[in-house]
Amino acid sequence: MAKSLSLFHPPLKALARVVLALLPFRALANKKIFMGGSEQARRPLLVADQEDPHYHQSSNGGVDGNSTATGFLVFSTIVAATCSFTSGYCIGYSSPAEYGVLADLSLSMAEYSVFGSMLAVGGMIGALMCGKTADYFGHRTTMWIINVFFILGWLAIAFTKVSWLLDLGRLLQGIGIALTSYVEAFHVSYRFCLFFIPESPRWLLKNGRKKEFEGVLQRLRGKKADISPEAAEIKEYAEFIQLLSENKILDLFQKKYARPIIVAVGLMTLTQFSGLPGYTFYMTNIFVLAGVSSKAGYVTLAIVKILSTTMAIFLIDKFGRRTLLMVSAAGTCLGSLLTGFLFSLQDHHYWISSLALMGVSVYFVSFNLGISGIPWIIMSEIFPVNVKGSAGSLCNLIYWFSSWVVSYTFNFLLEWSSTGTFVIFAGVSAFGFLFTVMLVPETKGRSLEEIQASVTNVLH
Template sequence: MICCGVAFVFFLGNVITWRTLAVIGAIPSLVHIIGLFFIPESPRWLAKIGRHKDFEAALQRLRGKHADISQEAAEIMNYTEMFQHHSEKVLDLFQKRYAYSLIVGVGLMSLQQLGGSYAITFYASSIFVDAGFPSDIGTISSSLIAIPGVALSVLLTDKAGRRPLLMVSAGGLCLCNFLVGLAFCFQDLNLWKEVTPILVYISLLIYPINVKGSAGSLSSLVKWSCAWIVTYTFNFMMDWSSAGTFFIFSAICGITLLFVAKLVPETKGRTLEEIQASIAHFH
């Protein structure tokens, strides 16, 4: 849905002013706020505070009216009772026993943003202009081509698993960033200047996007902080070196690939409690 929204905004951005576009962007945000009132509470949170009837009702609603939730409900209650004596202060996250989970969660959030995905989305039009390619054709094409790519990933998530998709995505980002950097390098050296816009266009077209509460909050903070840093510094980096900017992004995506391969566990078809148990076994 995010991908469809981005494609829609790129279309509108070519025919209306950015101020009008910003006002239109407020409409789905308002719908989002209203929709939040209809979202059921987290079953695990309800179990934690002792609202057992509400916990079972919320879990049943999420799993489906006729689904058998007895086993899952029992597992959640067991883990809730096991960890109910542990505090959830943010500082507790930095205990040794949580180190692996914290490294994986925060590492994924920061590396994905530092790889330049948001900066390239936000500044796609400027990148195409710098490369000498028509920005309207470039932005519309890149947004449209992303939709079937994301749709395919949705279908493959539970079949291929999360780790393989993360690794393929990181590898693809590494290659695409390297090609864009190479294209701008050719441009800076006045070599094959006619190749630069084509190479940038093709590369951006295939561009792939107990302490749980505290950890999730910290991961979100890291994610959006890194996204802000990258988007804020992007223009300064491009002024410094267009080629260097994308080579740096490429290197970070390469590190992400290694990070996923070495540290990130597979979560396909596993409950949070099963993932927790596997992490404990890992130690």
């Protein structure tokens, strides 16, 4: 049985990457965890991390020898993967529901823009509280808290008769999504599964529950697995973390962190200002203006997203982060230009309906190839571990603030000029391409010294 289950180990790694790519808000990098991979991938690549000279780990992430992907681990991973459903529902439903909400509650476009953008406001609140919440309550309890936010949010939206309650429901959903992206929580309809999955072994050890830590780790790895090497490494890492002083966000604003902050903040801004919230929250509006059936548009878009996300899983390790980011930025620029050109033709009474789906499809294929997830990966690799939590909170906050700006202003921009709106998005993507070429290092397979030298040569 153990041998057969060990066959699941490579697919589980791929599944983890799918989850990372599908999550709309990738705050996974905020966690103070140590993961498998190359030594270079685990060390900070833009800041010399002199505080952890003795830190090391096995190449397989501490899972040595007899450890296999047990049935329980497979179950826990599958349950964790359902988090994308919750976030997807909360983000995506506002677009097809737009006209129904406007009619039922007699909302103005300005009021609906507030409703659409409240998700991002909740995200900013959740970004500030996610780390402390997970550290204090543990990931499993935090998942229950997340479900409370989602349930209350959906109930407020479902039974509302006034706009402020609608906005409150959207706000609660935003908080839930931000927390979800940190702890990899689950879709509300799978909340019963929380009874059967364990608390994080690292959290148990951190809180002094050593017996439970070993029991949970043994259960995850299998009864016959030798967990001694992995347990020893986790304990060593936990002791190392305790020796580090906990940094606050303000501690990031030092000269030694200037370069990684520029790179991380620039990529977080690119993720949103390239147009994602506008496309996502108001896709129905785009299809209607373009004269395309919303059902056909959404089916096509879903297929495109699945295929492009699957492609990204296999391409990221082959071509590297920086290359995919450049391709992604160039592609989103092209997609936005095609969409803008479509509306330009509409203004002159010419029409090519297939161009609408083509432009949107090019945008999302390109976005999912790189901009969707790679910024979070790079962010997790360029900061030392003692500031990674603070850096993650800062990046999360900027990510959500950028989302709020784009989602709130999108309808107003469309009223101003449909063509101009997407040309602006294309311009941001073009700037992101240049930003990546000039400032973003390739972190895959490179040593700290190589990254430092390349960034120094560019900035000086």
